[in-house]
Amino acid sequence: MVIQATGLTKDYVINLKGKGLKGMAKSLFKSEKKTVHAVQDVNLQMDEGELVGYIGPNGAGKSTTIKMLSGILAPTAGSVRVCGLDPQKRRIQNAMNIGAVFGQKTQLWWDLPVRETFELLRRMYNIPADRYKKNVDEFMDFLDMGPFADQAVRQLSLGQRMRAEIAASLLHDPKVLFLDEPTIGLDVNVKVAVREFVKKINKERGVTILLTTHDLQDIEELAKRIVVINHGQVGFDGSQAELARKYADGKHSVSFTLQQEVSDILLPEGLAAHCTIQREGRNVKVMHDSSVSSSDLIVALVQRYRLTDIDIEGPQIEDVVMEVYRE
């Protein structure tokens, strides 16, 4: 087991500042405090080489979990082991085992050029010369960093900086990689490059990866296993396929345009019970549960009507997440 979190809990205690003069006077004498239960009793186990998508709405507790796993924050309760170590108590050894990227915050030195940043990391982590060269060459090439490698970090575009951040996090060959929103704000091309890189690192090097993202495509393409968190509590932990099966019912649909106006859309009895029809003039959307296949539905429709612009849609992960918490 590479990652083992048991009963992981984090409460933040916030000092509430009073509003206006009255509040100020009040806060001089007595500070008012509020507790935020950011992460509550989370259990998470990850095997070597797994890539888990950690998803949930804003404020769900994802970043707080990652900060505890990477040793940045101490848990209020519960225990964490990463590669067998307590990340808080064994900070230095833990740093050798992990890499971390926080999309919202740079980990690089603002004034140093990318190449020098890498060189500094080489010395900090004591990376053997051959490994260092191999990694830098491979990452520079795969992430196309040549054009900006001699620019200071502060001069980089977001997409360039994010590629440098991810490369930097992997120079010392960590066994575990924490990626907290690595694709936030990136354009489609850079997103694709980052996804391909993450996939490659996971596959070729067997790096264990925990990924948070609000991008559905990241999840669909990268994570076989998904953990859903909301209000600090895990609501689902299983395969992407299982998540879709359990929570995506009724979220499949077939949309099309009728070539001629018809008064009613009629479906065979066996199908009708599993379908809901939405109509706006000639534009029709038929939503169906997973007991009906989209292709059977289309066959039934084309036997009765003349259709164009047929579009099949599967469930969207965002809807699925909402469904997990409706229960």
Ligand SMILES: Nc1ncnc2c1ncn2[C@@H]1O[C@H](COP(=O)(O)OP(=O)(O)OP(=O)(O)O)[C@@H](O)[C@H]1O
């Ligand atoms: N340093 C802090 N002090 C006080 N409260 C905090 C702190 N950091 C986070 N919180 C609170 O803890 C909760 C969880 O925040 P967290 O950043 O872990 O969410 P998240 O799932 O990463 O959200 P997002 O998708 O917006 O990044 C939120 O209610 C947030 O306001």
Ligand SMILES: [Mg+2]
């Ligand atoms: Mg976050």
